[in-house]
């Protein structure tokens with residue numbers, strides 16, 4: 071065995087075996103850092119031009135299409151984009167040919183259909199343009215058929231029982247609403263991914279359907295106020311939080327490398343108490359990395375704009391300018407690919423996990439969501455006159471009601487094993503869904519509630535006064551800076567910000583649910599208003615009356631107070647709001663009769679598709695807990711216990727020696743330490759054995775729901791229980807022999 075003493079991360083380590091490799095990598099890292107900084111100075115890796123020069127240079131967008139496509143093909147794509155019409159095969163050939171020429175001009179040799187399978191990642195299977203010909207030569211080929219549809223042998227993607235492996239056919243079909251792009255030497259074509267029988271196997275298919283439904287129903291309601299509205303578009307601006315860690319440290323922590331989070335590690339004496347990282351100066355090495363991945367993102371048309379330090383040490387955030395939701399979802403997925411790739415050349419690892427470190431802030435992904443019209447109006451922006459403000463209130467109140475009625479579904483849309491550690495951990499919103507509107511807006515809703523009568527007509531004076539007050543909304547909202555950061559779903563002036571989304575989430579998941587529930591709500595609203603109009607009541611008054619009933623019904627979901635406080639837990643319960651902490655419970659809400667009927671009515675997901683999604687989430691949960699439990703078991707038995715025993719032996723020798731030299735000495739304290747170590751060791755050993763048994767029992771279960779419950783109740787709790795003892799040992803055992811980098815090293819080395 072190779073054994074070496076080295077100075078590493080501010081302490082001397084005796085390095086053996088595999089760990090030695092990591093030290094070598096650490097040394098390399100410093101070299102790499104020097105190189106990166108040197109190259110930056112020489113402006114080798116960073117372009118000299120302004121971002122506007124290279125923005126979207128790797129995207130086959132409208133400008134490129136105009137250049138590379140025939141007029142007919144260009145118009146066909148634009149129409150498909152605008153109206154959702156089909157692209158016919160002949161034109162598809164022309165588009166494919168233009169796309170190929172452009173991609174080859176950008177150095178591409180391969181192409182792939184790029185899609186979002188339900189495992190949360192993105193998938194691609196590369197094929198070369200190159201094709202041998204009969205005469206022994208070769209051509210670069212890419213036909214319309216290859217562009218429009220493919221059949222990747224993707225039988226290993228989760229499908230929740232929709233496809234059996236023997237009929238593994240899944241089809242990917244081009245989504246012309248998200249432009250193709252070149253990454254490296256590959257042309258990537260955004261696609262949907264469906265089964266042979268037409269069921270969705272991805273996130274994009276239901277996302278596109280939900281956007282379509284939202285467009286239909288939001289447009290119909292917006293027409294109450296302006297007949298020129300013919301289309302509405304949902305926008306999404308995400309904010310992505312993440313941690314960075316040196317790759318050498320990452321590899322020295324098998325738990326991080328295999329599960330994405332640290333399964334052990336005592337809190338560092340200093341972490342985020344002083345709030346000295348938040349919005350502080352970005353460390354030089356990190357800034358070089360950010361600059362690098364931002365440039366790559368900009369070239370791919372991802373309009374990244376904002377960067378800053380986050381609350382926890384080594385935690386950062388990146389946010390773009392908001393975009394049409396489908397494109398924004400693609401861009402967020404693409405961003406994490408870019409971030410991971412670029413991190414390699416900076417010798418960083420990006421931790422996207424919601425909670426890589428216990429006891430300090432985890433990472434989320436705020437989803438800023440709004441709806442705009444083809445006439446350029448943001449439906450969540452108060453307007454200049456009472457009419458447009460009534461429209462604004464209509465959309466706000468309907469969103470409030472949709473969230474109220476479907477809070478559990480919205481909660482289900484953000485589940486992930488990682489996000490469970492974050493929600494309600496006094497740094498992120500609790501698992502209780504509520505809406506923050508801000509004092510002023512709340513006041514207006516109260517006003518409608520108090521002034522509008524359900525049955526008797528409003529007098530012209532009452533109406534004028536109400537409208538006058540509503541007319542004041544914009545000025546008041548402008549000063550409405552009391553942003554409540556503890557709310558999971560907050561109105562922030564001209565959009566709603568869904569803050570409970572986890573950092574690893576595919577934004578499509580919350581967006582599908584949000585679009586769907588608001589679409590359904592607007593559909594019902596129109597029916598309710600039209601019914602009153604039919605009785606001879608004027609449109610505005612009918613709208614007021616319906617809004618009033620909605621405001622009253624959904625009042626319980628509105629909460630302006632501190633969402634992190636314990637009082638809220640009590641109050642929320644009294645209000646009848648649910649607080650679903652466990653992922654396994656939360657996901658069941660995908661398949662309640664109400665959810666199934668909503669999704670089937672809106673033609674977004676069928677019962678079978680919803681059940682498949684539930685099944686997939688359960689499987690992911692089980693596998694993640696299984697992996698965490700195995701990794702923890704291995705690490706305790708191979709790293710922690712042997713180390714603790716070694717230290718114990720040192721102490722035993724010490725006590726023996728002392729007694730020899732000084733027979734009368736009382737060495738109580740050493741004996742106490744020895745006892746502590748021994749207690750922790752036996753607790754760990756017993757618990758690991760129990761955990762393994764619990765896992766075995768759970769593995770024998772076949773029903774996914776029961777199995778996921780067993781993992782949740784019988785296996786998961788051991789992770790924390792075992793960790794407790796390991797973290798205690800970490801405080802006692804000689805630092806020199808502790809086998810894993812500690813929190814203070816993971817969090818402060820950069």
Ligand code: ADP
Nearest residue numbers: 305306307308389390391392438439440564565
């Ligand atoms: P904060 O951290 O204060 O919430 P940021 O500036 O970091 O704000 O991020 C705000 C995000 O919201 C950005 O992605 C931005 O593009 C997006 N955004 C701004 N206005 C809208 C809007 N009308 N609709 C959707 N997203 C929006």
Ligand code: MG
Nearest residue numbers: 309436567569
């Ligand atoms: Mg935000």
